[in-house]
Amino acid sequence: VPRRRSARFAGYGTAIGTSLLLAGLLGYGLLVQTPSDSIDDSLRRGNAVPAPGFDVPVLAAGRPGAALEQKLRPALRDGRVSLRELAGTPLLLNLWASWCQPCRAEADHLEQVWTESARPHDVLLIGLNTQDLTGDAIQFLHRYRIDYPTLRDKGDDVSRHFHVTGLPETFAIDRHGRIVAHIIGSASLEQLRNAVRAADNGRPAAAAACGDQGSLR
Amino acid sequence: VSHRVLAASLAAILLALGAAEHTGAATPPRASLPDLEDEVMCPVCGEPLSVADSPQATRERRFIRRLITRGYDKQQIKAALVREFGPAVLAEPEPTGFDAAAYLVPPAAALLVLLPLAILVVRRGRRAPTHPEPTPATPVVTDAENRRLDEDLRRSG
Numbered sequence: 001v002p003r004r005r006s007a008r009f010a011g012y013g014t015a016i017g018t019s020l021l022l023a024g025l026l027g028y029g030l031l032v033q034t035p036s037d038s039i040d041d042s043l044r045r046g047n048a049v050p051a052p053g054f055d056v057p058v059l060a061a062g063r064p065g066a067a068l069e070q071k072l073r074p075a076l077r078d079g080r081v082s083l084r085e086l087a088g089t090p091l092l093l094n095l096w097a098s099w100c101q102p103c104r105a106e107a108d109h110l111e112q113v114w115t116e117s118a119r120p121h122d123v124l125l126i127g128l129n130t131q132d133l134t135g136d137a138i139q140f141l142h143r144y145r146i147d148y149p150t151l152r153d154k155g156d157d158v159s160r161h162f163h164v165t166g167l168p169e170t171f172a173i174d175r176h177g178r179i180v181a182h183i184i185g186s187a188s189l190e191q192l193r194n195a196v197r198a199a200d201n202g203r204p205a206a207a208a209a210c211g212d213q214g215s216l217r
Numbered sequence: 218v219s220h221r222v223l224a225a226s227l228a229a230i231l232l233a234l235g236a237a238e239h240t241g242a243a244t245p246p247r248a249s250l251p252d253l254e255d256e257v258m259c260p261v262c263g264e265p266l267s268v269a270d271s272p273q274a275t276r277e278r279r280f281i282r283r284l285i286t287r288g289y290d291k292q293q294i295k296a297a298l299v300r301e302f303g304p305a306v307l308a309e310p311e312p313t314g315f316d317a318a319a320y321l322v323p324p325a326a327a328l329l330v331l332l333p334l335a336i337l338v339v340r341r342g343r344r345a346p347t348h349p350e351p352t353p354a355t356p357v358v359t360d361a362e363n364r365r366l367d368e369d370l371r372r373s374g
Contacts, residue, residue: 011336018329025318099261099273131261131273133280133301155303156260 039163039179048178048204051093051171052161055082059129059152060141065119072124072149081126081151083177090199091124092192093171095159097132098140100167102186107144113192114148123196126151130159130167170195174202181205248291250281256309257281257295260302 042049057080064072068089075085094110096103114125127150129137134152141150153159162171165184172181172195181198183191198205251267259269259277266274280301284294298306310316358366 007336007339011333014332015329018325021325022322022329025322097261097273099276131302133276136276154301155305157303 039182043179043182043204046204048174048176048180048202051083051173051177051179052158053083054128054151054153054158054161055080055084056128056151056153056158058149059127059134059137060146060150062149063147064124064149067122068119068124076149081149083173086124086126087177088175089122089124090175090202091126091173092118092195092199093126093128093162093173094168094187095128095130095162095164095170096140096168097130098136099132103168104140104144106168106186107140107146109187109189109192110148111144111146113189113196117193117196118148121196121200123200124149128153128158131156172196172199172205174199176202178202248285248289248294250278250285253281253291253294254278256307257298258306258308260306265308 039049058076061072061076063069071086071089072081075081092113094106096107110125110127117123118125125148127141127146127148129140129150130153132152137150137152140146156164162169168186170183170187170192171179174180180202181195181204183195187195194205254267255265257266257277258264259266259271259274261273262269262271266277269277277298281294281298284297289297295307310319
């Protein structure tokens with residue numbers, strides 16, 4: 001009788017354990033796959049959010065200008081750049097792909113803001129090419145004469161960590177590595193200028209969607 | 218002489234077959250787009266390339282065709298795609314993170330179903346009554362028959 005009882009307990013235990021494992025996997029999957037808007041929520045409340053770290057290869061070094069080049073040189077030396085290496089430099093991180101139509105629409109705005117607002121104030125603009133073919137990405141850089149540094153995330157790890165739901169998206173990161181502004185979709189000149197200001201002064205601005213052509217509040 | 222010729226011919230044929238097999242093993246079959254399309258993903262669309270219909274899927278197909286033209290085999294093309302898009306481009310889920318569930322859930326589900334069944338079968342087997350040998354209600358040989366048998370033996374003896 002005791003042996004029969006222990007066999008029964010083992011059976012129930014395995015069944016319950018397996019059920020719990022399956023339920024846990026389902027829960028974990030839902031948690032991981034569900035898009036998060038915690039960055040935007042925090043910005044809406046006026047709080048800056050620590051930017052997720054990244055360490056990705058350089059696609060094109062660009063022409064960052066003398067002052068920024070000096071800061072960037074050690075980071076660029078091994079052909080990879082991490083967010084940690086950029087600590088102390090305010091920056092705009094623009095995620096794009098060559099197949100993305102709105103990315104083409106904002107390419108001129110980004111280049112204009114880079115040359116007129118960002119570079120002169122030592123705010124770095126970094127393009128992060130993602131989910132793209134290297135050849136297509138390089139063609140895009142030539143076609144739109146982009147001369148800010150561009151990195152490449154061959155998968156979509158960085159996008160996932162930044163909770164990006166579509167391309168393009170732009171994040172303003174202050175010198176302490178905190179996200180202070182977020183532009184979803186094709187950015188207007190005004191949005192980009194305000195994002196540069198937010199990155200420079202470290203004051204959080206609310207997230208803005210591409211429909212909002214107004215300033216980041 | 219004819220035996221020698223036969224043996225030499227046989228040896229030559231075996232050598233030729235061996236060489237052909239060796240050559241076949243060295244050069245993998247030529248890759249084709251339809252063969253690859255259901256084994257790789259369109260990373261942007263999140264679906265197998267065979268069913269994806271987006272500008273990025275078209276570019277990916279063009280990239281694969283270019284590599285086929287250059288003489289890349291299937292594995293080389295897959296490796297090139299992984300270099301471009303990361304391991305997520307392969308249709309097979311990775312055995313890490315949440316994707317590992319694809320490998321864990323089927324055996325776990327099978328265990329969930331089979332284990333109680335096995336326990337049930339074992340338990341039923343134990344509970345089944347053991348059939349005792351049937352004891353005849355009446356003796357097999359009656360006294361009258363015994364007597365007749367003794368008489369027969371005596372007469373014959």
